[in-house]
Amino acid sequence: MLAMNYRGPYRVRADNNKPDPVIEHPGDAIVRVTRACICGSDLHLYHGLVPDTRVGHTFGHEFIGVVEEVGSAVQKLKVGDRVLVPFNVFCGSCYFCKHELYGNCHNTNAQATAVGAIYGYSHTAGGYDGGQAEYVRVPMADVGPMVIPDDIHDDDAVLLTDALPTGYQAAEMGDIKEGDTVVVFGAGPVGIFAAKSAWLMGAGRVIVVDEVEYRLEFVQRYAQCEVVNFKEVKDMALHIKKMTDWMGADVCIDAVGCEAAGNTMQTITGVYTMMQAGSATVLHWCINSVRKGGNVSIVGVYGPTFNAVPIGNALNKGLTLRMNQASVRRHLPRLIEHIRAGRIDPKAIITHRVPLEEVADAYHIFSSKLDNCIKTVLIPPRANEVRAVKASVNSGNGASIATN
Numbered sequence: 001m002l003a004m005n006y007r008g009p010y011r012v013r014a015d016n017n018k019p020d021p022v023i024e025h026p027g028d029a030i031v032r033v034t035r036a037c038i039c040g041s042d043l044h045l046y047h048g049l050v051p052d053t054r055v056g057h058t059f060g061h062e063f064i065g066v067v068e069e070v071g072s073a074v075q076k077l078k079v080g081d082r083v084l085v086p087f088n089v090f091c092g093s094c095y096f097c098k099h100e101l102y103g104n105c106h107n108t109n110a111q112a113t114a115v116g117a118i119y120g121y122s123h124t125a126g127g128y129d130g131g132q133a134e135y136v137r138v139p140m141a142d143v144g145p146m147v148i149p150d151d152i153h154d155d156d157a158v159l160l161t162d163a164l165p166t167g168y169q170a171a172e173m174g175d176i177k178e179g180d181t182v183v184v185f186g187a188g189p190v191g192i193f194a195a196k197s198a199w200l201m202g203a204g205r206v207i208v209v210d211e212v213e214y215r216l217e218f219v220q221r222y223a224q225c226e227v228v229n230f231k232e233v234k235d236m237a238l239h240i241k242k243m244t245d246w247m248g249a250d251v252c253i254d255a256v257g258c259e260a261a262g263n264t265m266q267t268i269t270g271v272y273t274m275m276q277a278g279s280a281t282v283l284h285w286c287i288n289s290v291r292k293g294g295n296v297s298i299v300g301v302y303g304p305t306f307n308a309v310p311i312g313n314a315l316n317k318g319l320t321l322r323m324n325q326a327s328v329r330r331h332l333p334r335l336i337e338h339i340r341a342g343r344i345d346p347k348a349i350i351t352h353r354v355p356l357e358e359v360a361d362a363y364h365i366f367s368s369k370l371d372n373c374i375k376t377v378l379i380p381p382r383a384n385e386v387r388a389v390k391a392s393v394n395s396g397n398g399a400s401i402a403t404n
Contacts (some may be wrong), residue, residue: 002381003058003133004359010367014357015131021129023242024071029141029391031083032177034129034383035158037062038366038376040188041257041301045122049258049271049278050303052111053122060120060378061087062161064154067145076142076215082154083145086140086328087162089117092143103325108139112214113282115325116303124304132359146332155347156375164335164346166299166326167193167255171201173297173322174251174309179204181244183289185282186255186256187215187227189349189375194253195223196344200252203251207243209236209285214372222348230262235404237288247290257283257300269308277303287314298323308388352376 004014021030039062045053067081067259077083089096090105096116097105110118111125120130129136138145148157167190176182182198184191187210198206206225211214216227233239241248258278259271262285270279286296287310296319314321338344351374354362359378366376 001134002356003129004060004356004378006059006400007055008051008145010046012046012360012363014359018133023069023071023134024137025139026071027142028071029067029074029138029145030066030069030132031063031085031136031138032262032382033063033066033133033380034082035064035137035154036060036133036378037158037161037163038132038362038378038379039162040190042120043363043367044258044278044301046367049274050122050124052124053127053290054127056216058120058129058133058351060130060132060136060338062158062163063136064148064158064161065092065121065131065136068104068135070141074141077145078148084148084157084161085131085136085145085330086116086165087140088144088325088328089119089126090144090272090329091140091227097143098202098366099332100327101324102327102329112151112304113262118325132356132378134272134356134382142310144329145163146187149336152336152339153347155346155377159375160332160335160351161324161328162194163189163349163375164344165237165328165331166312168193168197168331168335169324169326170253170255170297170299173299173324174198174201174253174295175320176203177200178248178250181205181207182251183207183209183240183249183286184225184255185209185260185285186214186253186300187219188259191253191255192222192349193344193346194255194299195225196217196231196254198251198324199223200338200343204364207240210277211375213371215369215374218349218372218374221319236285240285247296249251249289250291251295251297252286252290254282254286254296254298254300258302276358277305278305278307280307283307284307287317287319290317290319292319293303294319296321299326310365321353341403350377354378356380
């Protein structure tokens, strides 16, 4: 099959010789991918910043598709179902899954004790191949995937697999109260959705900080917020305090993570020499810009080792810090309700649709922030095939797929 193939930092290609996935467990399903996104956290892999990212791996944790085959134990999906697949690979039965902490599943990632499993990420997240391919194996298919309602557009559905739920959870973890001032660092897709979600949770003022002018213009239109270009600011914490009557923001959200610009020493130690697990610039800005007793929400991705963080300032200010991988499945009913009500239009952030065959160019455009790129969707060559499901000629217990 055709699939994205990682060859090393800044090197990806479209590979026509990747073996098709097969059912490995009775609870598996095989999904024919119809949409797959490039996520900002895929760029951390692309840039070589995440440990144990192996040559030959296929990225992609944001994807939707059509069920092609199901294992003998799968009961909730059938061949032909149009499904969205949350980026978390989770079992649904461990302590953490029972508490809806699907990003912390205890049974799906033997490679780490901190993070659960994630499609198409490094082997520290389980080593599962991702959805930037024609087909993908989906383990525990009765638990993770959701059949897409008929009234939800494919382009909206693919953004429900990660970007929108992550932005929504970023706002939720901020424990926003009515009238709060919320500062979102990062105007990528997750930051854009965090800003939009902050309004849904009652914020009275939303400010987004970034350095790329076209992204600031986009989020200002999309999320009706104030914007700050940090390249024009000498001291971020001081600037935010000036904007908030010297109190600081009620909530600060880190939607950037380990490649944050804005501080030369952080960039050198966190990105170029990897002496710490990424640049902690935005963590400093959040902790120092939020008011005393305020909340800091972190959804930006950092590595598994240490970061130089001003934890003493957080202690002395009495801050609440909350962070996690998004528990996508938990948010889906509410987010679908918001989409149906017209409160949020996820697909409006998609700026580029690129054939999977051109995945190398797509990564370059997104990584280099060319052509006013906000969100890229990859379209596999078989995405638009029309398929019909027919009963098995045997006992009627199974199904097969025939191309119309």
